Amino acid sequence: MSAAPKAAIALLILLALVPPAAAAIGDPFLTVIATRMAVFAIAALSLDLILGYGALVSFGHAAYLGLGAYAVAVCARHGITDLFLQMGAAALAAALFAAVSGAVSLRTRGIYFIMITLAFGQMAYFFFVSLSAYGGDDGTALAARSTLFGRAWLENDTAFFYMVLACLALAYGGLDRLVHARFGRVLTGTRESELRMRAIGYRPFRYRLAAYVLSGMICAVAGVLLANQTEYVSPAYMAWTRSGELIVMLLLGGVGTLAGAMAGALVTVGLEELLAGWSEHWRLCFGLILLAVVLWSPAGLTGLLRRLLAGGRR
């Protein structure tokens, strides 16, 4: 086993220490940032399953983030406020959308797959933009956060943070087992050589579709948590730029390693927070950092770390 699981566990522990640290230095806002980091880490993990292990570059993944968020709004309006029921509804909606769009999209490859997933993402986006009942493009504010067993425990930011962290740990643990199980090996196999997998009797399409659907469902759970954190739901969550940001997180962290996906989300959210507080031209700095990473560290931060570690031995 590589150092990746250790790195992932270190990241989770690091996140878990944020609330006590925030309390110690008297800045409760750190917990809010850490929550956002954890939410996007879940989304990045879900994208890594198909992009990193299946080489399927989805450019419409934010649609699932939005579907999850709207599941909260729709459920809440119909009196269902329980977090787990909402997550179930979100996952179901995402699975349906992913099954239909995946069945069409997975017939294509490369740039065509990128663009057709973008097309489905945009369709979802415009559907919610024209949904007047939920405020159209203005979106709609949630009256309160979701409940757990009928109680409003999640109103407390620290409690909510640990709930999100638990979901992240679960998503990481589950995906880690999955990618090392036969399913993951077949998926990686289809990435390397579709022909060979076919020759030994696998049907790559089924594996790809299953991974695509699962990925959408996990991302929708992240959407449920995002809606709860901001207590607000809007089609902006599924804009194509957001899908692009998810890919950027993944590339920044390192594609095809779960720890890299998490690290990428943490670093991206952190950088955005830091740079935006520093200058309104922060996009310029962010762009320069991205460019430096891609030019000098092809495998993202994970690659950089690996080379640093290896450099010591060389």
Next chain:
Amino acid sequence: MMRSTLSVFALCAAALPGLAAADPVKVGLLLTLSGPPAVLGEHARDGALLALKKLDGKLGGEAAEFLVTDAEGKPDIAAQKARRLVESDGADVVIGPIFSNIMAAIAGPVTEGGAFLLSPNAGPSVFAGEGCNPDIFVVSYQNDQPDQVMGEYASGAGYGSVVLIAPNYQAGMDHLGGFKRTYDGDITAELMTQLGQLDYSAELAQIAAYQPDAVYAFLPGGMGVNFVKQYQQAGLSGIPMMSSFTTDETTLPAMQDAALGMLSSGSWSPDLDVPGNAEFVDDFIAEYGRVPASYAAYAYDAVMLLDTAIAAAGTEDRDALREALRTVDFPSLRGKFSFGANQFPVQDFYLTEVVQRADGAYATSAKELVTADYVDAYADACTAE
């Protein structure tokens, strides 16, 4: 006791250069300052900063600090930044935002965190009726009002038929709805365009075929620039064009002659004859090199309102400050100004026309008073007391 200690401390601090005075009034400016629509936020920011400069950096005589924050045009980011301003940075008041969708996202975090929200532009109906909030003051207008005023004007001007055009999204629907509420002529057609649409030649051909008495458009930002330029190029200048949020000082530099004579409505214009307004416009041009738009004027007003209210009630007693914000008489760039029961303005609305100023710049100019002391359509539903 507490107060005297504080003032002793303040005296010491004042005596030591470089040391800030104790506990300044903190005001968060939460505006969209990046991305394509940044120019609106920049006007509001500059208007607010100009006001603070005029007040020597003080609000109601107390030292003040403005925390300029970029809402980035993303509701979730804006909500998070609102929380940081209020919970972490200790802002007492937040001035913002520009866009209605951001307003819905930040209203909760700001008011639940114990701060007041003063909006320099967005005035969505959600907060004007049943959803009105005693901690939210909208200093600009209610979103539907400019459209309703145009509807009234179009009826009075005898335009028997009008073609409506707006992008196909919620705000577009709402603005056309406002116009239809007060317009009593025929609506020949409603053309729904796409968000961010580039080419309007198809819509312009429809308009040319219909030959209506006038056109009414709600096409903010770049969409309006595209439309207005192409409107003139298609030879439609003979058909009067009325609009809201389409031809203002943020887009006119790009439209120039193509927009001359186009009509819109507003409660403020750079040439409005009100004490202090000409000085504000001159100072703004001197400082920032462009003619201020209404976003700048309303943000300036928001700071002046805050200054007068703090002078009257201080910042210690939140209820007293709220009462002062609601009732105080401040030097508004719009002349007379008061809040209705829903804490949206009750104010005069004018017909404005695009003109070229003596200095060559393009601006809106108030032509005639259309509606005096205009109360928005939702105020009656507000029972927050």
Next chain:
Amino acid sequence: MANLFLLQLLNGAQFGILLFLVAAGLTLVFGIMDFINLAHGVLYMLGAYLMAMFALETGSFWLGLLLALATTLVVGLVLEWLVFRRLYDRPHLDQVLATFALMLILSEGVKILWGSAPLNVAMPELLSGSIPLAGPLRYPVYRIAIIVAGLATAAGLWWLIARTRAGMLLRAGASNRPMVAALGTDISRLFLLVFALGAMLAGFAGALVSPVLSVDPGMGDSILILTFVVIVIGGVGSVKGAFAGALLVGIVDTVGRIFGPIWLKLVMDPAAATQAGRVLAPMLVYLLMAAVLSWRPNGLFGRPS
């Protein structure tokens, strides 16, 4: 009504040609060098801004156009030399990330240099005004100029790729790079030129549309996605495909937006038709792309990969 329908078809085609102008450079770089350039949109924006600046400085539209073209060509050369040549052998995703970064850097740079307020470019005297069509309908002269420029660009690209020695080398280099290099051709110089040409085409499109469209920091983003839709529908790397895709997108978008609600009313009740029209209109282009790709997974004129 028939007249109007024909006019709207023409309008759709005209919008398509405008899209083709922007897509031409992208499909050239994408098709020949197998390089995904997300920064194409900002190069288009840069062309428009340079046009606005030079036209104002020199007081002449034509001089401004010439200077804007020259400058975007230089910018293309510099970018290729600084960034792109390091990325040719890298996976597509690295190219996406790097050009996304360039997109952020250049659009913020444009904002710092020219501010965030939209700029104006005056129309040249020669091309302003409109000519009468049937009845009250008129057609702007400048639109005809855009159509002519688009057709000329299409013809020029076709000639360059199909009829010149450089084009032959390019086609050969695209399919087998080591082979062409072995024949003694300096492939990297060829790629440098193609890239600079792509950047100049983007800048040309931006400069050309600047009197018609708003020159603002968002103009690159709004066209980038549509441009990708166009080249993907047409089949990546095919100039013929990009042209067909652009016309298709332009016509479907325009005609669907205007006549969609009217046709829907024929088959369902008016309120439902209005609602359905509202939901469907913005999706049309994407539905078109999904339909084309599920029918032909490599686009209309794309080679199977």
